[in-house]
Amino acid sequence: MLRKIRMMAAALCFTLVTLLFLDFTGTAHAWFGWLAKIQFLPAVLALNVAVVLCLVLLTLFFGRVYCSVICPLGVWQDIVNWVSARRKGKKARFSYAEEKKAVRYGVLALFVVLMIAGLNSIAILVAPYSAWGRIAGSLFAPVWACGNNLLAYVAERANSYAFYEVDVWLKSAPVLVVAIVSLLVVSVLAWKGGRTYCNTICPVGTVLGLISRFAVFKPVINTDACVNCGLCGKKCKAQAIDTKNHTIDYSRCVMCMDCLENCNKSALLLKAGMPSLKAAAQANASESKQECGAPENAGRRAFLVGAGVALAAAAQAQKNKKVDGGLAVIEDKEIPERNTPIVPPGAFSAKHFAQHCTGCQLCVQACPNGVLRPSNGLMTLMQPEMQYDRGYCRPECTKCGEVCPTGAIKPITRAEKSSTQIGHAVWVKKNCVVLTDDVDCGNCARHCPNGAILMVESKDGGRKIPVVNTERCIGCGACENLCPSRPFSAIYVEGHEMQKEI
Numbered sequence: 001m002l003r004k005i006r007m008m009a010a011a012l013c014f015t016l017v018t019l020l021f022l023d024f025t026g027t028a029h030a031w032f033g034w035l036a037k038i039q040f041l042p043a044v045l046a047l048n049v050a051v052v053l054c055l056v057l058l059t060l061f062f063g064r065v066y067c068s069v070i071c072p073l074g075v076w077q078d079i080v081n082w083v084s085a086r087r088k089g090k091k092a093r094f095s096y097a098e099e100k101k102a103v104r105y106g107v108l109a110l111f112v113v114l115m116i117a118g119l120n121s122i123a124i125l126v127a128p129y130s131a132w133g134r135i136a137g138s139l140f141a142p143v144w145a146c147g148n149n150l151l152a153y154v155a156e157r158a159n160s161y162a163f164y165e166v167d168v169w170l171k172s173a174p175v176l177v178v179a180i181v182s183l184l185v186v187s188v189l190a191w192k193g194g195r196t197y198c199n200t201i202c203p204v205g206t207v208l209g210l211i212s213r214f215a216v217f218k219p220v221i222n223t224d225a226c227v228n229c230g231l232c233g234k235k236c237k238a239q240a241i242d243t244k245n246h247t248i249d250y251s252r253c254v255m256c257m258d259c260l261e262n263c264n265k266s267a268l269l270l271k272a273g274m275p276s277l278k279a280a281a282q283a284n285a286s287e288s289k290q291e292c293g294a295p296e297n298a299g300r301r302a303f304l305v306g307a308g309v310a311l312a313a314a315a316q317a318q319k320n321k322k323v324d325g326g327l328a329v330i331e332d333k334e335i336p337e338r339n340t341p342i343v344p345p346g347a348f349s350a351k352h353f354a355q356h357c358t359g360c361q362l363c364v365q366a367c368p369n370g371v372l373r374p375s376n377g378l379m380t381l382m383q384p385e386m387q388y389d390r391g392y393c394r395p396e397c398t399k400c401g402e403v404c405p406t407g408a409i410k411p412i413t414r415a416e417k418s419s420t421q422i423g424h425a426v427w428v429k430k431n432c433v434v435l436t437d438d439v440d441c442g443n444c445a446r447h448c449p450n451g452a453i454l455m456v457e458s459k460d461g462g463r464k465i466p467v468v469n470t471e472r473c474i475g476c477g478a479c480e481n482l483c484p485s486r487p488f489s490a491i492y493v494e495g496h497e498m499q500k501e502i
Contacts, residue, residue: 002270003257010068014075020403021136021365022144024166029366029403036362036405038070039129040204045356046407056211063215064208067198068254072136073128074198074205077190078256081237084191094194097239099249104199104206111203118351121381124358128202131182133360134382138179141365142168167390171364172374175382194237199252209251216272219259221246225267232259232268333389334487341375342386342475342495345393345420346401346410349498356408357383363400363409369393371477372400386422388477388493393422395449395476418449421502423475423495425453425468432490434463442466444479444491453479453491466491471502 016032023029036042043051055066067074085093107126114123124130145168152163170176189196198205221232223246233243236259240252260268340350344363347353359382364372369391372384384400386393395418401411412420425444434441444466445453452472455464466479468491475493483489 003261006065006069006255006257010075010078013070014072014079017072017132018136018140021133021362022141024145024148024365024368026366026368026399029399033403035070036129036360036403039405040066040071040208041127041129041358042360042405045358046405048407055208059208059211060214061216063212063218063250063253063255064205065255066208067195067205068256071128071204072132073186073202074195074254076132077186077195077197078237080187080190081194094234094236094239096233096236096242096244099252100200103201104209107201108203108206118355119379120354120357121359121379121383124382125178125182126201126203127358128204130358130360131186133362134175134179135183137361137365138171138176139183167370169370172376172382174376175359175361175374178382194239195252195254198254199238199240212253213251215250217270218250218255219248219253219257219268220271221248222267222269225265227265227267229264232263235259235262331486333481333489335387335389336480336488336492338492338495340423340495340497341377341380342423342477342493343499344372344384344386344400344409345417345422345499346398346412347408347422347499348410350495351497353408354380354383356406358406358408359383360405362403362405366399366403368397368399386477386495388480390481392477392481393475395474416501418474419501421474421496421500423493424470424473425475425479425491426494427466427468427491428488429465429490431485431488432465433485434465436485438463440464441484443482443484447478447482448473449476449478450474474502 013035016028017035019028020032020036037046037048038051038055040052040055042048043055058066068078069075111123111126114120145166148163149165149168152165155161155163186197199209221241226246228243230243233241236253237256238249238252238254240249241259242248257270260270343350343353359374361374361382361384364374364384371386371388371391371393373387374382375385396414398412398414398417401409404410429435432441433439440463442455442464445455450472452469452474453466454469456467457463458465475495477493479491480489480493483491
């Protein structure tokens with residue numbers, strides 16, 4: 001019964017967390033956005049003491065149940081393992097293996113050093129929640145959107161507008177590559193060795209493993225009832241049960257409770273009590289004589305699955321051509337070179353944003369205007385930055401701050417956003433159609449929400465040209481996005497290292 005409850009809770013959390021990255025309407029975030037904020041690393045970066053304390057207490061009482069219920073990447077490994085176990089002759093395929101302490105604690109130490117040094121773009125590659133966010137946002141979201149567009153097409157033919165089409169496009173090639181590699185690595189390791197990623201690479205799993213050694217409730221082997229059949233060890237995805245010495249490595253046990261259900265003699269029970277240091281030492285000292293059987297062609301199948309998903313996403317990511325009245329193709333805008341990248345309102349500064357963002361892509365997926373885009377820069381790789389070629393940051397929208405679980409983007413009100421300066425507009429004389437085509441324009445001035453752009457007569461008494469009041473400009477990008485000049489806008493936004501209120 002405990003195992004079934006755990007599986008139902010895991011399935012529910014996994015589905016809802018994944019839906020946060022697929023939903024483009026914002027409905028899921030209003031109801032289940034808190035699931036992203038109770039993930040361990042985001043809670044630590046957001047200095048959410050209450051959540052971190054609750055997760056620590058949960059681990060102290062029930063062991064690493066977080067890894068098997070709340071963490072989406074952990075649940076994904078269980079799904080892959082379940083599929084692998086359905087193969088004939090592979091239902092009981094694990095054996096005890098010693099803890100790889102050097103790798104485990106080495107990765108944790110390197111992760112902490114990189115985070116302290118501000119090299120988040122490298123450290124977050126192994127962070128479980130953000131890794132799953134990149135996988136769901138880059139690989140699953142395009143398929144989800146294409147399914148929605150198909151429903152919209154069918155509904156429109158039936159004179160129904162219950163669905164509406166959304167753009168499907170490639171936001172970042174590097175993020176797509178990282179997502180594919182992450183999915184393949186985690187899936188292959190899970191297919192071959194169960195919880196290898198959790199108990200060897202994942203820094204969150206290592207931290208919780210240190211705490212779970214002292215868990216109150218844990219599976220305990222009753223040596224009087226045990227007949228040494230070895231079935232519990234063969235079923236343990238964490239390879240943490242030493243059936244020879246009747247010990248369990250609780251630092252790697254994720255409380256999946258498979259062993260409890262599969263013990264035919266009821267020799268495994270969930271009991272309360274502090275762990276035995278002697279038993280832990282014996283578990284760490286004993287060696288496994290069996291090797292985990294790797295399913296034939298598992299790597300090849302995992303590769304083909306990943307490649308198929310990637311090809312589907314890439315095929316759907318092509319941009320539709322924009323036409324002017326069906327007569328001529330409108331040339332797409334090119335993104336200008338910015339000396340300082342633009343970070344979203346509520347980030348306070350580029351430094352604060354870089355130190356707290358895990359590149360999970362939740363804000364990128366939630367942005368209704370297509371403004372947020374993953375960075376391709378080495379120091380800020382996969383962390384969102386603002387680009388205005390497809391839209392601009394509307395003053396009434398505060399979605400990114402609402403969904404950010406790490407505190408990289410603080411929630412702000414609409415009034416606060418309208419007075420937060422994230423950059424300022426710069427006019428590029430050589431690109432302006434007023435001068436290049438000798439026509440009246442003023443599009444930038446008409447659409448500026450803060451009235452920061454005025455059209456004034458040029459010095460030679462010709463047509464009116466734009467002048468930017470940098471003290472009133474908030475850097476929303478409406479002028480850059482709506483400028484008719486192609487391929488480069490005649491006005492663009494330069495970012496600020498520090499945001500300020502005007």
